[in-house]
Structure formats: structure tokens, C-alpha cells
Amino acid sequence: MASLGKIARRTFxxxxxxxxxxxxxxxxxxxQPFANPLTKGLAENEASFNAYIxxxxxxxxxxxxxxxxxxxxxSTTLAALVAEELDVGLDxxxxxxxxAAAAYYNRAxxxxxxxxxxxxxxFTAEGVRGxxxxxxxxxxxxxxxxxxxxxxxxxxxRQAGAMAREMLKQAAANxxxxxxxxxxxxxxxxxHAATGKTLTYGELALDAAKIELSALPPLRQRSEWRLLGQPxxxxxxxxxxxxxxxxxxxxDLPDMxxxxxxxxxxxxxxxxxxxxxxxxxxxxxxxxVRIESPFGNGFGVIADNTWRAMQAADAVTVEWExxxxxxxxxxxxxxxxxxxxxxxxxxxxTLGDPxxxxxxxxxxRQIEASYRLPHLAHATMEPMNxxxxxxNGRLTIWAPTQAPGVVKMIAERISGVQAxxxxxxxxxLGGGFGRRLEADYCDYAxxxxxxxxxxxxxxxxxxxxxxxHGFYRPAAIGRxxxxxxxxxxxxxxxxxxxxxxxxxxxxxxxxxLLPIAGPDNTMLDGAYNQPYAIPNHRIDARKVPLPVPxxxxxxxxxxxxxxxxxxxxxxxxxKGGIDPLExxxxxxxxxxxxxxxxxxxxxxxxxxxxLPEGRAxxxxxxxxxxxxxxxxxxIAETADGIKVEQVWCAADPGVVxxxxxxxAQMMSGIIFGLSAAISQEVTFADGMVEQQxxxxxxxxxxxxxxxxxxxxxxxxxxxxGAGEPGTPPSMPALMNAVFALTGQRMRELPxxxxxxxx
Amino acid sequence: xxLTVNAKEHELDVEPDMPLxxxxxxxxxxxxxxxxxxxxxxxxxxxxxxxxxxxSCQTALTDVTDNVRTIDGLAAGGTYHPVQQAxxxxxxxxxxxxxxxxxxxxxxxxxxxxSPTDQDIDEAMSGNLCRCGTYPRIRAAIxxxxxxxxxxx
Numbered sequence: 001m002a003s004l005g006k007i008a009r010r011t012f013x014x015x016x017x018x019x020x021x022x023x024x025x026x027x028x029x030x031x032q033p034f035a036n037p038l039t040k041g042l043a044e045n046e047a048s049f050n051a052y053i054x055x056x057x058x059x060x061x062x063x064x065x066x067x068x069x070x071x072x073x074x075s076t077t078l079a080a081l082v083a084e085e086l087d088v089g090l091d092x093x094x095x096x097x098x099x100a101a102a103a104y105y106n107r108a109x110x111x112x113x114x115x116x117x118x119x120x121x122x123f124t125a126e127g128v129r130g131x132x133x134x135x136x137x138x139x140x141x142x143x144x145x146x147x148x149x150x151x152x153x154x155x156x157x158r159q160a161g162a163m164a165r166e167m168l169k170q171a172a173a174n175x176x177x178x179x180x181x182x183x184x185x186x187x188x189x190x191x192h193a194a195t196g197k198t199l200t201y202g203e204l205a206l207d208a209a210k211i212e213l214s215a216l217p218p219l220r221q222r223s224e225w226r227l228l229g230q231p232x233x234x235x236x237x238x239x240x241x242x243x244x245x246x247x248x249x250x251x252d253l254p255d256m257x258x259x260x261x262x263x264x265x266x267x268x269x270x271x272x273x274x275x276x277x278x279x280x281x282x283x284x285x286x287x288x289v290r291i292e293s294p295f296g297n298g299f300g301v302i303a304d305n306t307w308r309a310m311q312a313a314d315a316v317t318v319e320w321e322x323x324x325x326x327x328x329x330x331x332x333x334x335x336x337x338x339x340x341x342x343x344x345x346x347x348x349x350t351l352g353d354p355x356x357x358x359x360x361x362x363x364x365r366q367i368e369a370s371y372r373l374p375h376l377a378h379a380t381m382e383p384m385n386x387x388x389x390x391x392n393g394r395l396t397i398w399a400p401t402q403a404p405g406v407v408k409m410i411a412e413r414i415s416g417v418q419a420x421x422x423x424x425x426x427x428x429l430g431g432g433f434g435r436r437l438e439a440d441y442c443d444y445a446x447x448x449x450x451x452x453x454x455x456x457x458x459x460x461x462x463x464x465x466x467x468x469h470g471f472y473r474p475a476a477i478g479r480x481x482x483x484x485x486x487x488x489x490x491x492x493x494x495x496x497x498x499x500x501x502x503x504x505x506x507x508x509x510x511x512x513l514l515p516i517a518g519p520d521n522t523m524l525d526g527a528y529n530q531p532y533a534i535p536n537h538r539i540d541a542r543k544v545p546l547p548v549p550x551x552x553x554x555x556x557x558x559x560x561x562x563x564x565x566x567x568x569x570x571x572x573x574x575k576g577g578i579d580p581l582e583x584x585x586x587x588x589x590x591x592x593x594x595x596x597x598x599x600x601x602x603x604x605x606x607x608x609x610x611l612p613e614g615r616a617x618x619x620x621x622x623x624x625x626x627x628x629x630x631x632x633x634x635i636a637e638t639a640d641g642i643k644v645e646q647v648w649c650a651a652d653p654g655v656v657x658x659x660x661x662x663x664a665q666m667m668s669g670i671i672f673g674l675s676a677a678i679s680q681e682v683t684f685a686d687g688m689v690e691q692q693x694x695x696x697x698x699x700x701x702x703x704x705x706x707x708x709x710x711x712x713x714x715x716x717x718x719x720x721g722a723g724e725p726g727t728p729p730s731m732p733a734l735m736n737a738v739f740a741l742t743g744q745r746m747r748e749l750p751x752x753x754x755x756x757x758x
Numbered sequence: 759x760x761l762t763v764n765a766k767e768h769e770l771d772v773e774p775d776m777p778l779x780x781x782x783x784x785x786x787x788x789x790x791x792x793x794x795x796x797x798x799x800x801x802x803x804x805x806x807x808x809x810x811x812x813x814s815c816q817t818a819l820t821d822v823t824d825n826v827r828t829i830d831g832l833a834a835g836g837t838y839h840p841v842q843q844a845x846x847x848x849x850x851x852x853x854x855x856x857x858x859x860x861x862x863x864x865x866x867x868x869x870x871x872x873s874p875t876d877q878d879i880d881e882a883m884s885g886n887l888c889r890c891g892t893y894p895r896i897r898a899a900i901x902x903x904x905x906x907x908x909x910x911x
Contacts, residue, residue, distance in 0.1 A: 071851075071853030072852070233849065237845075237851055238846070240851035240854030240857050241850075241851065241857060242790075242832075243789070243790025243791075243830055244790075247792075247855060249792070252787055305776075305785065306780055381794055381800065381855040381890075382792070382794075382855045383794070428854070431853045431889050431890065432853075463795045668890045668891040669891075671891025672889070672891055693796075693797050694794075694795050694887060695799055700891070701883075701885075701886075701887060702880055702886070702893045702897070703881070703884040705893035
């Protein structure tokens with residue numbers, strides 16, 4: 001992996017300008033395979049076939065899944081890609097995350113975020129995807145995000161399985177003195193049908209790994225798949241129903257110390273004074289350590305038990321430097337509002353001539369609406385934590401991270417230890433949602449480990465610390481305007497977004513020396529890149545710097561723009577006197593996959609059937625991360641408030657590798673989105689985050705969760721992701737349902753501020 | 759102080775007000791109850807004491823007078839508990855972090871009520887948060903577990 005120092009001091013350009021340079025770099029990168037990181041550390045009886053497969057003589061088969069398992073089922077689906085071609089069952093293999101290595105960098109994530117709409121098939125796999133794309137590409141970074149893992153692994157992991165299978169067959173042919181074409185493979189063995197002789201992969205492994213294939217074996221046709229396309233039993237399920245200690249927070253090492261941290265409640269604020277005397281007198285407490293890091297300033301308490309560390313942290317006397325102009329929710333929205341007059345906008349796509357169309361449309365056939373969305377926290381169930389050991393010039397880290405490459409980079413920077421003496425162990429993640437793309441919790445653990453006299457230190461954050469020190473989904477204001485034609489259809493739609501740039505913030509944290517310029521296309525994701533045939537259309541964005549750290553939150557910009565655009569389309573439909581389904585049907589008539597999910601969800605929900613009094617439905621559609629998703633939300637009025645009864649979801653990811661896991665991801669994305677839409681916001685007062693725990697940042701609970709029905713289509717010509725696309729349409733579908741129920745337009749989230757929900 | 763966990767007795771020298779969660783996790787290395795909120799809001803730390811599902815983060819060690827059951831003690835003789843079996847059959851877990859708590863709450867529910875309705879499930883389970891939104895499959899798994907337990911499967 002290149003270190004930052006070796007990268008030319010150039011400005012990273014995001015969006016359009018990144019394409020040319022990115023493509024050339026990518027081409028060079030693809031042409032130069034990275035070293036196989038498994039060749040180091042093999043057992044004596046073990047052979048590595050490539051960066052994804054190890055086979056031992058005792059038939060122990062290990063598949064490396066170099067993506068973080070954070071619930072999305074990636075350890076199962078990526079292993080199935082290898083197993084399909086290797087001819088082994090998922091029950092015959094062990095799945096490991098593997099080391100942090102450049103060989104596992106994320107290529108597909110890079111392909112999605114380019115500022116060209118995904119449905120435009122003239123554009124293929126180069127560019128940037130989401131918040132991490134460009135930097136990942138330049139640095140060979142390994143990360144999990146952008147709903148990209150299965151797309152990224154689809155070819156290389158099947159190829160890895162096919163190559164190993166052919167090497168094993170060649171080794172068997174050599175040993176049996178027969179031709180490779182006479183051999184077949186099944187469940188971990190090579191068989192010679194004519195003689196009935198069978199050799200296990202373990203018996204062949206050491207010889208097979210030395211064989212060099214003359215050409216890449218062809219991959220199996222979809223019709224030949226046995227595992228892919230079928231629901232598999234998740235490889236992580238047994239561990240998760242037995243409470244196995246698989247998460248970062250469960251790391252347990254000999255001689256380990258337990259710590260916690262308290263960082264300034266003012267983002268980036270300094271620590272003025274620290275007195276740990278009282279804390280140091282408490283049972284089990286060994287150290288109070290000042291932390292001054294690019295991520296924040298504060299202190300850590302090292303003890304022999306997490307609870308003791310947390311109790312002691314409460315006993316530390318600390319004085320924080322308060323910012324001159326403490327941020328508040330009021331000041332945030334005032335700054336966003338002001339940006340419409342002061343900041344210069346960028347846009348990524350214009351259809352027709354929207355200004356002219358608006359100018360030529362009389363005022364009575366125009367509508368306007370303004371939307372306000374809050375900051376949001378990730379609130380993963382597993383609070384932030386990491387474990388580090390600094391001993392004999394080596395640094396070892398255990399972390400539930402989506403970005404081990406970033407952890408390695410900052411570890412080198414903090415400790416001064418060379419990269420080859422740093423080991424990153426990625427544990428299972430108790431939720432990620434984008435929060436664990438950040439490295440702050442690893443930074444603090446490394447700093448505390450450097451004060452721990454060669455003993456490992458596990459650093460566990462309190463929930464309150466986690467809630468108040470996030471990298472939040474940005475708040476945003478959007479102003480939309482439309483001209484309605486004589487036929488009731490939209491003639492023109494324009495919109496402007498004012499928000500913080502996630503890219504600027506994230507890259508600034510990872511690579512503070514690199515200046516960032518150019519458009520941030522994630523700010524317009526969901527607005528400019530939808531397949532609606534609106535004759536005159538343009539949405540622009542204004543970057544507004546604010547003293548609030550922001551990051552990738554499940555579906556990133558789509559979580560903002562899908563809400564605004566899908567709600568506004570409903571307003572347009574109402575103004576034009578057209579049913580919301582019919583309006584979208586007409587606008588999507590040239591996009592068969594989009595139309596497919598729309599028609600499917602309409603039939604699932606029986607959209608045209610009138611509902612009894614007190615019930616209503618809303619509809620929304622979003623293409624995100626390559627997957628078309630249409631959702632209908634049905635709500636009912638009850639004596640205690642609105643109840644979300646049912647959600648129907650039709651999704652088309654092109655190819656579905658595991659329908660069971662895909663369905664679960666859609667359900668997950670929907671409940672994640674509805675939680676935010678109904679009750680979640682992060683607000684600021686006097687410079688600090690107000691929300692502290694699940695009492696004031698509340699996810700939906702069992703009694704609030706709707707029934708969800710998911711249908712999967714496979715007509716889209718490109719492969720899409722699963723982890724994020726369920727989220728964006730869920731929020732506007734609910735908001736549109738509330739309008740259908742109450743006649744009131746919802747233009748601000750969370751809805752729970754003005755409406756009661758049960 | 760004495761503490762019995764999954765029928766195994768431990769002798770402890772810790773503060774009486776230390777929450778059971780941290781006694782289990784950091785003193786006894788029993789990692790299956792998880793820390794989620796420290797305030798009794800999320801249920802990730804749920805264990806069964808006697809016959810009741812309790813939040814171990816809100817239970818001081820000194821208040822524990824009965825055997826503590828954690829998910830580690832559920833499977834007997836290498837066989838999954840019916841609730842675990844149902845969880846596997848319905849493929850419930852995603853990130854899985856909350857699931858030990860969910861399963862323990864479900865076990866306590868089914869011990870009290872072998873045939874819960876959807877409303878019974880709502881009432882018993884609404885103290886256990888899941889950020890991955892596995893609720894629809896949890897509901898299905900509880901119904902399936904109830905059926906498994908009734909048939910003695």
C-alpha cells in the first residue's frame with residue numbers, strides 16, 4: 001500500500017474531473033496484481049492458492065472474505081462466490097476476514113459514485129463511488145461500504161475458486177497419470193470416473209499450489225450455479241445465536257487492561273485543564289491519560305475493569321475550552337439558509353432548459369416546496385471500541401472496522417511504527433452503517449496502548465460518548481420548484497440543496513494534507529441520477545462548512561435527496577391531478593427495470609384498491625447503489641397516533657446472489673429509514689450534541705415495526721448492492737402516506753416532532 | 759461474594775454495586791451479554807435470573823440472589839435450545855449484537871407463555887432494540903420456537 005507521503009501533492013478532485021485521472025490510475029492498478037498476503041503465515045501443512053483460498057492437508061479449507069461482516073451477510077455471500085467455483089459446500093469451509101492488505105482494495109465502490117447516472121449504460125466501471133472512492137483507489141484501501149462488496153467480489157472471488165479448482169485437478173491428473181478432462185470435482189474432492197479413484201483437496205493441496213495455469217479458467221454460467229441465487233444458511237448464524245465472543249468489544253487477551261475515553265463535547269475543542277487525582281485513588285484505576293488527536297481532545301482512563309474505568313472517568317475534573325461561537329441547531333439551519341444567497345452551486349446534470357421552461361409557465365401552474373432534514377447518528381448497537389497492544393516496537397490492533405486500510409494508515413502516523421510491524425485484526429461488527437469507516441476509536445486506543453507499558457488495552461466508549469461524538473449524516477435544506485404542463489405532468493423541476501460535504505470532511509480526516517476541491521457528487525446522489533424522464537430538470541448543491549463532523553450514513557446523499565425529490569414528485573402529482581403511481585409510471589416508461597419494480601410494488605400493495613377511512617398509503621422509488629427499489633408504506637390512524645402497518649418493497653439488483661440475505665437487507669434498510677423519519681434527529685445546543693442515549697435517539701421497537709413484504713426482480717442489466725438501497729425510499733413513502741392520511745404535507749423530519757406515532 | 763452463572767458457582771471480590779453485566783464480562787469473562795446503553799434502554803445485556811429476563815447493566819451484583827442464566831447456558835448437550843433452533847431456521851441475525859439479549863427475552867417469554875400472540879410478543883420484546891431491523895424475523899422465530907416447544911422437537 002502506498003503511503004500518503006508517496007502520493008503526489010495534488011488536489012483530489014471529486015466528481016467529473018476525477019474521471020480521467022482515476023481511470024488511468026485504475027487501469028494501471030488493475031494491470032498490476034497486488035502481492036498475495038496469505039503467503040506469509042501459512043501453517044506447514046497448508047497451501048495458499050491466491051489471496052482468497054487456503055487449503056490444508058487435513059482438508060481444512062479457509063476462504064478469505066476481506067470485507068467487514070456487519071450484518072449484511074457478506075461473509076456468507078462472498079464465501080459462496082468462491083465455493084460455487086471451488087466445488088465445496090459452505091459447511092466445508094471456514095471463513096476468515098484476513099489481514100489488511102492492498103490486494104483486497106475495493107474496486108466496485110469506486111465505480112458507482114462517478115457523476116454519471118447509473119442507468120446510463122454508456123458509462124461503465126470507472127470513477128468514484130461514495131465517500132471513499134477516490135482515496136481508496138489511490139491508496140489501495142480496503143473498506144466495506146457503498147453496498148459494493150458483492151459487486152466487487154463477483155468476478156475475482158469466483159475466479160479465485162475456479163483457479164484453485166483447476167490447479168487441484170491438474171495436480172490430481174499428474175498424480176493419477178490421466179488427463180484433466182477426465183476429472184470432475186465435487187464437495188472438496190477430485191474424482192476420476194473411469195477408475196472410481198478419488199483424491200481430496202487436502203491430499204492435493206501442497207502439490208496443487210505449485211501449479212501455474214496457462215490461462216484463466218472460464219467462469220460457470222448462471223444456469224449452472226448451485227449455491228449462488230439460492231438462500232444459504234449464513235456462516236455466522238451459529239456464532240450469533242450462541243452469544244459467541246466475536247465482536248470487537250469481546251476481545252479478551254491475557255493481561256489486558258480496560259479503558260474508556262471522554263472527549264471534548266465541543267467538536268474539535270481543546271482540553272484546558274485535567275485533574276485525575278480523585279480518579280487515580282479509585283479501585284483498579286492505573287492511569288488517566290491526556291489525549292490530543294486530530295479526531296478530538298480529551299482523556300482516557302485505564303483500569304482493570306470497564307465499569308471501574310467509566311466510574312473513574314466521571315470522577316475526573318476537566319475543563320473544556322468552549323468555542324467562541326458555539327454551534328446550535330438554530331445556527332446550523334441559519335447557515336444552510338444563508339448559503340442559498342452566498343455559496344456558489346454546482347450541478348452534475350441538466351436536462352433541457354429548466355429556467356426557460358419555468359419562465360414560460362404561468363405562476364398558477366408552478367409549485368414550490370422547501371425541505372429540512374436533521375443531522376442523524378448511526379447509533380450502532382455495539383458502541384465504539386478498539387483494542388491495541390504496543391510492545392517491542394510492534395503494534396497490534398483488534399477493531400470492528402469497515403476500513404482496516406485507514407486504521408493501518410493512522411496507526412503508522414500515530415505510533416511511528418513501520419507498516420510491516422503493524423497488524424490489524426478485523427473482528428465482527430455490531431453494526432456499521434458507515435460509522436465504522438472512521439478511525440477515531442482506533443486512534444484513541446493506539447494512544448492509550450502506547451501508555452500501557454506493553455499491556456493490551458481495550459477501550460470501550462459509553463453509549464453517551466458514542467452518541468455525542470459521531471460523524472453525523474449532514475443536515476440539509478432543499479428548495480424545489482416545478483412547472484406543471486397542460487397535461488398535468490411536470491414540465492420542469494429544479495432544486496437546490498444546501499448541506500455539508502461528507503467527502504470533504506471524511507477525506508480531510510484521513511488525509512489532512514490533501515486539499516479537496518471540486519463538486520461532491522454524493523451531495524446530489526438521489527437527485528440528479530434518477531431515471532425519471534422529466535423534460536427540463538436540474539438540481540444543484542451548495543457546500544456549507546459547519547463545525548459539525550459529518551460522515552457516511554447508510555445510503556449517504558440518497559438519504560437526503562430521495563426524501564426531497566420523492567416527496568416533491570408527490571406534490572407535483574397532486575398539483576397536476578395525477579395519481580402518484582401513474583405519474584411515476586409515465587416518467588419511468590423508458591426505464592424497464594425501474595418500471596418493473598414500480599408495477600410490482602403497485603400490484604403487491606393493490607395500490608388502486610380504495611382503503612377504508614383512517615388508512616392511507618404512500619409510494620416512493622429510488623435507484624441507489626445500482627439497485628432499483630420501489631416501496632409502498634401503509635399507515636393507520638389510531639387513538640394513540642399513527643401506526644405504520646405494512647411496507648411492500650419491490651427491488652431489482654440485476655442479479656441476486658442470495659435472496660434470503662437480500663430480503664433481510666431490504667427489511668433492515670426500511671426499518672432503519674423509518675426509524676429516522678419518525679423519531680430521530682441530532683440537535684445542538686450551546687456547542688454540544690443534545691441526544692445522549694436510546695431514550696432521546698430512538699430506533700423503532702418491535703411493537704412499532706411494520707410487517708414487511710419483499711419481492712425481488714432480476715431484470716436490471718447491471719448488478720446492484722443490498723445494504724443501503726432499502727433505506728432511501730422508505731422515508732418519503734411514509735411522508736407521502738401521511739399526506740394521503742392527513743392532507744398535510746410533511747416537509748421536515750423527524751415526523752415525530754409534529755405527529756404522534758405508536 | 760458468591761454468584762452462580764449457568765449453574766456454576768463463582769467466588770468474587772468486587773464492589774457490591776458493580777452491575778452484573780460488568781461482573782460477567784470483565785471479571786468472569788462471560789461475554790455473551792452485551793453492553794449497549796448502560797441504562798436499561800436496549801436489552802442487549804439481558805440475562806435470566808430465576809425466571810425473569812432482567813437487564814444485567816441495571817442489576818447490581820449484590821441484588822442477584824438466584825442463578826443467572828446467559829445464552830451460553832441455553833444449549834444442552836450439544837443441542838440447540840428450541841429458540842436458538844428457530845432463530846437459525848428463520849435466519850434471524852444480521853449484525854447479531856443484540857441477538858443474545860433478544861433470545862434470552864424470548865426464552866423467558868416462552869417459559870411464561872408457551873403460545874404467545876403477536877401482541878404478547880410486542881409487549882415482551884419491545885424492550886430489546888435491534889438496529890438492523892430483524893423484528894419481522896424475530897417475530898416469526900418466536901412463533902416457530904413456540905411450535906417447536908409444543909411438539910417437543
